Amino acid sequence: MYGISKDKYAGAMELPLSIFNTATKSMEKVTLLKAGLARGYVCGLTPQSSMHVGHARTIVFFDVFRRYLEYLGLDTRLVTNFTDVDDKIIEKAKQEFGGEAIERWYDVPKRYIEEYFKVVDALYVRRAYAYPKVTDNIGDMIKWIEMLIRKNAAYVSNGSVYFDISRVPDYGDFSGQKIQDLEAGARVEPEPGKKGSLDFALWKAWKEGEPWWSSPWSPGRPGWHLECVTMSTKYLGAPFDFHGGGQDLIFPHHENEVAIARIAFGVKYFAKYWMHVGYVTMGGEKMSKSVGNVITAKEALSRHDGEALRLYYMMTHYRKPMEFTVEGLDSVQATLRGLYASYDYVVQLINEARDEGGTDDELVKTAVDYMIKIEQALNDDMNTPQAVSNLVSLSNYVNSQVLYKGDKLTKYALSTVLNVLGYAGQIFGIFNRTMLPPKLVDAVNAMIKVRQRLREAKLFDAADEIRRELEDMGVVINDAGKRTYWFIDREKLSPAS
Ligand SMILES: Nc1ncnc2c1ncn2[C@@H]1O[C@H](COP(=O)(O)OP(=O)(O)OP(=O)(O)O)[C@@H](O)[C@H]1O
Ligand SMILES: [Zn+2]
Numbered sequence: 001m002y003g004i005s006k007d008k009y010a011g012a013m014e015l016p017l018s019i020f021n022t023a024t025k026s027m028e029k030v031t032l033l034k035a036g037l038a039r040g041y042v043c044g045l046t047p048q049s050s051m052h053v054g055h056a057r058t059i060v061f062f063d064v065f066r067r068y069l070e071y072l073g074l075d076t077r078l079v080t081n082f083t084d085v086d087d088k089i090i091e092k093a094k095q096e097f098g099g100e101a102i103e104r105w106y107d108v109p110k111r112y113i114e115e116y117f118k119v120v121d122a123l124y125v126r127r128a129y130a131y132p133k134v135t136d137n138i139g140d141m142i143k144w145i146e147m148l149i150r151k152n153a154a155y156v157s158n159g160s161v162y163f164d165i166s167r168v169p170d171y172g173d174f175s176g177q178k179i180q181d182l183e184a185g186a187r188v189e190p191e192p193g194k195k196g197s198l199d200f201a202l203w204k205a206w207k208e209g210e211p212w213w214s215s216p217w218s219p220g221r222p223g224w225h226l227e228c229v230t231m232s233t234k235y236l237g238a239p240f241d242f243h244g245g246g247q248d249l250i251f252p253h254h255e256n257e258v259a260i261a262r263i264a265f266g267v268k269y270f271a272k273y274w275m276h277v278g279y280v281t282m283g284g285e286k287m288s289k290s291v292g293n294v295i296t297a298k299e300a301l302s303r304h305d306g307e308a309l310r311l312y313y314m315m316t317h318y319r320k321p322m323e324f325t326v327e328g329l330d331s332v333q334a335t336l337r338g339l340y341a342s343y344d345y346v347v348q349l350i351n352e353a354r355d356e357g358g359t360d361d362e363l364v365k366t367a368v369d370y371m372i373k374i375e376q377a378l379n380d381d382m383n384t385p386q387a388v389s390n391l392v393s394l395s396n397y398v399n400s401q402v403l404y405k406g407d408k409l410t411k412y413a414l415s416t417v418l419n420v421l422g423y424a425g426q427i428f429g430i431f432n433r434t435m436l437p438p439k440l441v442d443a444v445n446a447m448i449k450v451r452q453r454l455r456e457a458k459l460f461d462a463a464d465e466i467r468r469e470l471e472d473m474g475v476v477i478n479d480a481g482k483r484t485y486w487f488i489d490r491e492k493l494s495p496a497s
Contacts, residue, residue, distance in 0.1 A: 048112065
């Protein structure tokens with residue numbers, strides 16, 4: 001279709017997209033490392049309790065990013081991990097299982113990983129290429145540590161192994177900090193045996209009551225930063241294109257991943273573009289289990305549908321903080337209703353429109369222009385608020401004007417509008433429920449016909465009763481000129497469970 005970029009970048013390296021790269025602290029035009037393939041790793045969850053809407057923001061943002069790349073025609077490989085063994089998980093297992101924690105600790109991550117998949121499905125998140133777990137990759141991590149020791153960048157101390165950051169002269173560059181400042185600010189670590197205060201554990205020697213794996217140094221488990229380098233490069237190779245996570249991961253997590261990979265691969269940054277999502281806040285503070293200002297994704301999804309939550313996230317630019325309020329989410333639910341209304345209206349209009357018509361149609365131009373604006377917004381560092389606002393403008397235009405021109409429009413023009421709504425829907429991950437059961441559509445159409453007759457016979461009370469009954473079912477009627485259009489409030493059709 002004229003002007004629209006869908007699939008136009010299949011096989012390409014140079015993309016129309018610019019993003020802010022945390023590593024270089026600048027806006028950069030994206031050039032992929034391999035033609036036609038975009039590879040990304042997003043630091044995943046520590047499955048130690050229910051996911052909150054802060055975690056979900058990061059997940060949804062990278063899903064939209066990936067969907068946009070797919071819209072452009074690229075193959076994508078998105079990998080996201082589970083940090084399924086960690087201090088917090090062990091602590092939780094001890095609280096829950098007491099003396100049996102050592103046998104039953106894995107029940108904790110297992111439970112929250114299962115919950116994770118329920119939540120991401122309810123959020124219409126496309127499945128990742130791989131979901132590696134730390135506990136499935138310990139053998140590889142041990143090999144990495146052996147290699148780092150061989151390269152003289154790691155040392156053994158009391159059964160633990162530490163990364164020696166003095167081997168990385170530009171340590172701190174990634175997060176834009178000087179080593180001296182970092183050292184001055186470093187807390188005195190409880191572990192003795194570290195040579196430098198910023199050195200970090202690659203292997204943690206076993207402590208009483210903890211799960212452990214055998215290694216050449218001691219029974220124990222790997223350290224977090226090493227885990228992500230091992231798992232990302234195992235599935236994506238090195239270097240790969242995008243590495244992301246929440247803003248809190250810039251330091252020390254990503255700085256340390258970069259340091260490890262620097263030694264292993266000899267490249268400054270093993271991922272080309274680093275993207276970080278701002279915090280979801282509540283009461284102005286980062287939403288966090290430890291602070292307790294948490295709304296779980298499950299809770300939010302019990303009152304609102306996943307599409308509304310997605311749209312809510314997109315109303316704020318991904319690098320900005322986002323204050324989460326139930327009222328905010330409510331108002332987005334109304335926006336979503338308006339979007340579905342235009343979708344349903346256009347489907348009904350197409351069924352009745354004239355067959356002729358061509359590309360020069362005014363409505364075709366309007367729809368294509370909106371899609372171009374949506375792309376332009378996304379190309380500008382994934383400006384989703386701007387993109388969504390263009391989709392909403394198109395929807396408002398349909399609901400306020402197109403609807404009244406019903407018999408003057410052509411199938412071609414209306415199909416263009418429907419395509420644009422559909423493309424935007426694919427990118428944002430909304431309009432997953434456009435298909436309506438044909439029997440339901442027939443029943444609604446029949447009731448509307450009866451209502452029309454009642455109105456013609458001036459039996460307005462009876463006609464209004466039909467309207468009310470339809471409304472109870474979630475069907476909203478819109479009399480536009482001589483014609484009646486309707487849409488179904490998807491929230492009522494499939495209430496969130
Ligand atoms: N409030 C938040 N807003 C946005 N992203 C967040 C928020 N909290 C965590 N994340 C991101 O979610 C991902 C999973 O993080 P992780 O499981 O380590 O949670 P966490 O940071 O320990 O959460 P909490 O602070 O609630 O304990 C990371 O990419 C992290 O940056
Ligand atoms: Zn990570």
